[in-house]
Amino acid sequence: MLKIEGLHANVEGNEILKGLDMTVNPGEVHAIMGPNGAGKSTLGYVLSAREEYEVTAGKVSFKEQDLLELEVDERARAGVFLAFQYPVEIPGVSNMEFLKESVNAVRKERGQEALTAAEFLKRAKEACKQVNLPLDFLKRGVNEGFSGGEKKRNEIMQMIMLEPTLCILDESDSGLDIDALKVVADGVNSQRSDDRSFIVITHYQRLLDFIKPDFVHILADGKIVKSGGPELAKEVEASGYAWLENHEEASA
């Protein structure tokens, strides 16, 4: 489904990704771990075409398409969803109105009919329930005055509504207490299926107790330095990222 080869990317002239390779098949959950500043969030932004993130080399294909050729909204409609670490507020635009536009834009791309108001509302209510958000959140401005945890749950709610094929979760666990974390994880797990893949970006192993990854990759200094199964995450928990320095020395 997603194939990243030799990806290099710059932000404001600084190279952040330095030759990243990765393949994600349908239905797989890949966790990306690594120390701060390793380029984890950059990967999410590059995959969703954020303007300041400039790809200088490498290839990304997504469902047989050249992903890098597509604009932000085109990628979204093609099925790439990014759950933001820090979602912005859009004053005055209600969550409902925003989602409805968004869902219908994505559906149109897939050749599906726009949802009727009733059907949309039914699904939205359902999705809210799934992530434990009160229904009045639909009427409130997008992320306006939401707490950190509410913003994160709102992101997952949107993911459920948009039914993407590739979900990138950018530190969806940061700032959450254990109960909120479970809600987020349950939301994500409910969406796992044979044709939907996940890239779960996280600093801590904690989230992976709840969202079981198929693969774990360690990203350091713009490259994947180690890949493995879920046991790799445990290793990280036990030993932290300090071993990376030795690893770099070893590989240097």
Place this chain on the structure above:
Amino acid sequence: MSEQIEQAISREYEAGFVSDIESDTFPPGLDEDVIRRISKMKDEPEWMLEWRLQAFRSWQKMEEPDWAHLGYEPIDYQEISYYSAPKSMKDRPKSLDEVDPELLRTYEKLGIPLHEQEVLAGVAMDVVFDSVSVVTTFREKLAEAGVIFCPISEAIREYPELVKKYLGTVVPRTDNFFAALNSAVFTDGSFVYIPKGVRCPMELSTYFRINELNTGQFERTLIVAEEGSYVSYLEGCTAPMRDENQLHAAVVELVALDNSEIKYSTVQNWYPGDENGVGGIYNFVTKRGVAETNAKISWTQVETGSAITWKYPSCILRGDNSVGEFYSVALTRARQQADTGTKMIHLGKNTTSTIISKGISAGNSSNAYRGLVKMGPNADGARNFTECDSLLIGDTCAAHTFPYIESANPSAIVEHEATTSTVSDDQLFLCQQRGLDIEKAISMIVNGFCKDVFRELPMEFAVEAGKLLEISLEGSVG
């Protein structure tokens, strides 16, 4: 990113066509004779002519104001024609069947069907084309409730006592340069009278269209709400695309007697001129209302058109407990300039006013809020709350806020807040990441910014206004 936004907000002006209609048009120029001829065309009584002439004499001694944050070439008042009417209107058609079909087609094209069975249910409409009213719908139905809704020229003939009693009492003839000019040369506009205790059974609406080249439109509207009555009124306006600037100088007076309420909404879409600032309407308007005891006046405006907008719909809160409101969205783009806002003059005790102003500037435009909140010495317990927000789109536009706040009463409370912001890259990215294209994303963010104002528009028009803003912000992304 800002380049993309610029492209997203370029647009076509959809109401810019010219109707091929034969008109009787005065040659350009203004003197007492022209005023006498206007008065004669309208079959006016002598007192009205005298009133106009006095206004004209005052106007000649007045100077055009220059305090607004606007720049434009001086207007030559002798180059303007002060009267133009379709030839077919000479005999004052009695019903819609007698109206020139080309005129009807014009309104159809503008999306304003005039046949009663076709129009929005519950909206009565007066339609003004250049200097004359073409038709006023639902008059019989309104008459049953005792409501008078007719062209002001007709009211001067039919209800002279009412007109005499109120005309010029809210906006005096010599109030300002443009009001004086209007008082001298006004041609048509609407007159509304709601009797005591009557809740007007329908929305009232006037649609103004300028068609003829080189004419000015000088409409005058007078709305009187008797004790305990209620009316909601809406005006709309458009004009053809031309390279010449055209002047529109209107006066609107609202009289809200004890316990009455007037809700006045405007969706202004005059031709704004082209990308380089060529052409467009110069819109210099004086709007004011007086609210007596327990009365309420609410102004809502959505201003997207005009090359120049100079307009300050105001409330004189004379009666105790009276309420004034001003809700405004002003969008400027390309080379448009707007200087608009309100005055809330608190004279009575426990008077309250609310001002919500949302300015959106894009392109090379300039958008200013100018307002006055004044608490008189007797305005015990009066309150004002003002919020002025500006949204700047792109780095070549300008947004200004010029509030004047004066208080002479220790128990009055005034609160004013103003902010500026931009459509942030983060907001756009979030919207696009959820699959929305950039045009949709911008229009959604801008609509959200304006929500507090749109909420105040009558239901039928809130949708219109939202669409208008969307059209204004729509266009081709290259």
Place this chain on the structure above:
Amino acid sequence: MSQWLASVIDRANSVDDWLRPVRQEAVAQLKQTAWPTRRTEAWRYTSLHALKDLTLAEPTAAPASTEAPAITDLNSLDIVFVDGVPTTDIGSLNTPEGVRIYALDNASEEAQTQAKKVMNQAKNASHLFGLVNDALAQQGVVIDVADGAIVEQPIRVVNYVSAGVESHNRVLVKLGAKAQATIIEHGAGQGNSMNTAFAEYLVGDEAKLEHYRFALHGADAIHIGGSHFKLGEASRLNSTIVGYGSQVSRIDTDIVHAAEHADAKMNCIYLLAPSEHFDLHSLIEHAEPNGTTEQNARGIVGDKGRAVFSGRILIHRDAQKTLAELHNRNLLLSRGAQVSTKPALEIYADDVQCAHGATIAEIEEDDLYYLQTRGISREQALVMLNFGFIQELVKQMPNKALSAWLEPLLRERFKTMEPA
């Protein structure tokens, strides 16, 4: 033209000193300037009627003092002017290291060179009374702080004006790169007097200026002046302006961000009674990117006092990423008191965060109630809340000796303002 202004021009023409070119330039402009009326935007709320045909010549009372008012623990270097004439021997001051102070009158070559570097660099060129000051000020002081000099000792310029006297003073300050200094403009006057006092500050790159202006004039005085700042790259300004009202009292403060990353903070306090007038005009101008400004102006107006505040934030097209905020809060204590406030934003750059707020109010009943439930009498609660509103800004003054001196002074004044 007003009689007084005509006499200004006559008097300026008769002064022949090294500043004659500046005076002549000002005279030429004054001749073209109409006497302000209520229609003149800059003077909309301040009548100059009292000044129009004013003639003051001789002191009608002896100066109250020729010494600087004592402020405990301030330990400032004082330069005193009485009725426009220095009573301090400026030439023989014991100046801190890195500081040079010159008199404007009889200026040496060196003093002239230093003065010219600052004069009319920060002041608004079209301010009517700035021009009057250009035309007539013969006395004043030039303070030059060398690059990198960290001056601990505050420098205070005291300006007394006696009844019956018209006087004009100028303060010119240049702070070198990375220099730090504290400058206090301390004005006081009595009886029917007229004074213009303008100060200009060039703040060098990465320099830090702590500034105070006290305009504590008597009720019958006419005082018009300004403090004008031009900020260099990454410089810091912290300014406090405190004004009593008087017959006509008008102060202009201009803060111009002429380079990137400068940071300015200004607090203004005014307490007006019984029929005093105070007009504060502030301009915050960001010409370059990444600057920040925060201004708080608070006033209490009692009796028949009248406060005017005009605060303008002007952001030029290039000044992206500016943060600028201005807040004006007023309390009216009595019927007859008036406030006119005019905050304005003029924004030509999109990626900026600017805001202003203005309120005019009386103390909230809820707040009063809260204090009363804690056993405080209503009268006492009113004083606490009203004065607390001013005290908050007094406490923010970085110089503790000054705040300790000012607080009781303002408290005393506030007590006389309480409505009967």
